[in-house]
Amino acid sequence: MMISESFRELHRRGEGALIGFITGGDPSPKISQQIIETIAKEGADIIEIGIPFSDPIADGPTIQAASNRSLNAGTNPQAIFDIVKETKSRIEIPIALMTYYNVLFKMGVQNFLTKASEHRVDGLIIPDLPIEEAAEYRELAEKQGIDTIFLVTPSTLPNRLKDILNYTSGFLYLISIYGVTGKRDDVSQLTIQSIKRIKPYTAGTIPLAVGFGLHKPEHISSIIGSGADGAIVGSALVKIVENNLNDSIKLIEQISTLTRNLKSATLPKK
């Protein structure tokens, strides 16, 4: 299933999308595979897997630590491609990869995208690649049938928003706040206002998903209630890995519970 199909189906059912992020290969390739399948089975609609990078400037301490654990476990891009293929062979769910541009650049953008496509990757999120630098990447990704998910922020002005939308497929990623990834206590007014401001530009053409800071069911319902088509949860899931490094059974249990609770918040109000 492709990302756009997933959103269309959810839309028909009146649901928002739960997009679950996890750093791939953390704490080991084997457990990472289990975590991803758990997130998928317990109700996430789309999975976002991070390919670890040594210097993740858009990430807060939780995902930084996960990236380090994963790199120390020997994770490379190929290992993540393999996880994607394995997951897709068992579960029908769209998968997007998140990583920093140097990981593509070093492998060769064309080569990276070909491999990604061969391993059934559906979309890519590259937080340090603004549209100014993305012409070649976007063109090559389109040829491989991979969605290019770009990010906007509360300070993105209408003209730039339109330019970014021209580069975007799959969904538009709204960063909820000014800052890096990581839990925040509440959904701020800034986030709600930003959703309402941006929604008219995306409605009917591309889904709008919101990420950074969300970790409670009430955050998800507030985001979806304000007009977003999906909510992305990352650091809260990654934190469960960090807290249960020596107990994979408890780790999987907690991932299951959190995913279920978060998914329930995307369902239509009875």
Next chain:
Amino acid sequence: MSRLDIYPIDGKFGKYGGRFVPETLMPVIKELEESYQKFKNDSNFKKELEYYLRDFVGRPTTLYYASNLTKILGGAKIYLKREDLAHGGAHKINNTLGQALLAKKMGKKRIIAETGAGQHGVATAIACAVLGLKAEVYMGTEDMERQKLNVFRMRMLGAEVHPVDSGSKTLKDSINEALRDWVTNAQTTYYLIGSVVGPHPYPMIVRDFQCIIGHETKEQILAKEGRLPDALVACVGGGSNAIGLFHPFLEDANVKMYGIEAAGESITSGKHAASISAGSEGVFHGMLTYVLQDENGQIQTTSSISAGLDYPGVGPEHSFLKSIGRVQYDAITDKEALEAFIDLTRNEGIVPALESSHALAYSKKLAKKMNKDQIVVVNLSGRGDKDAEVVATQKGAMI
């Protein structure tokens, strides 16, 4: 060939440079570029900066003929551009004053900076103290341990020092942390970057403020020798002192240029910081440039006796100048740098920074191969008091 001083064009030096930053920073770096273009030609801004550079920093710094060293080597005449005499003890202040003044004009009251050895942090703290701005400096805990004196100097000058405990706990991580702060507080905060690195427009802005080194050198050598030098030598970490010296000479085809990186233990040992000499093209800290990385694009940790050169990337303009062959890049080991440090101290009574000692070590080799009527200018980018402890340890002494 087109002129070399017209770059960057649309944020790039050839294919190098660019703006590889999170979307949150895009409006901010565009605002910075617009403000910079406005103020750099503003006569009041220029006058104010000139005033501080002259009366506060003590510019122009001298161009000193190192006659003892020249005699010993028996080759080309060696001149030293004495950036070690600038206030704060290094060329860093040229950039921090320029940018701090720009930040002030832009109405930003909070300044953040990264520092490795602490020299840029101290220079930022000095500039902010004199201009009445608040400075917060990110520094790796590993570096804080190695450079305790500079940590204290920054705090005395009123700067807040934030320890960075992530990654390798050194310069690259302090830049990561400064970028994260900037992403979070971009509306109120000015990021005062310390070298010709990072996303456009930083490599251009820092270069422009450092070009005073080359402009003065040109004037001074013409006054002393009636002609331009045959060669320029400068050390390259990020590369700001080198580009500052080189840039005004780029169109003078007979002036050869040498950028000297840190070979650490040796290039073959893998324990070095020679991004151009031993690295490959990559995208790091907002720019496309030469970086030290593994086969998967993970940035590697570096090693050098000199903390100021201990960085796994290099300014994109250097990558460009390397690609067209205008500047030759080479590397000097810790051991060679240490010898050059002692040499200059004994023979000329000048204690050079370990960073600058890399340039000195290379000039010694170069001058020997040249004729007595030829001229080499070495950028003595900083003074070496800060390195006393490192040198003492190497020499087996305790202080």
